[in-house]
Amino acid sequence: MKGVGADCLGLVRGLWREVVGAEPERLPAYSPDWAETGGRETLLEAAGRCLKPVPVEAMRAGDVLLFRMSQGAAVKHCAILSDCGGPELRMIHAYWGRAVVESWMGMWWRRRLVAAFRFPKEA
Secondary structure (H helix, E strand, C coil): CCCCCCCHHHHHHHHHHHHCCCCCCCCCCCCCCCCCCCCCCHHHHHHHHHCEEECHHHCCCCCEEEEECCCCCCEEEEEEEEECCCCCCEEEECCCCCCCEEEECCHHHHHHEEEEEECCCCC
């Protein structure tokens, strides 16, 4: 829903509804430690089921990016690549305690980038 706050997954889900339509899966209840429990790559697995994988080297504006916030941890953050034509990549993302922002995708983020996905054609 436009005009309300969002976390990173809410941002991608809202974009999905705008671009593709109805969401393909019902999501489980969210908890702050969801990625640390269960020993699964929940976000990465869901992206693989719903989006088209793209080699990181071939990503383009509009692609969904997934990040592992620390080595050995589950993928826990997602963003939308907004610009890849300038000297530095840019992305749109949201995270707890912050607004939806567009920021540089500097080395800190690039080192944590795990995968890139593309939205499927409109349903």
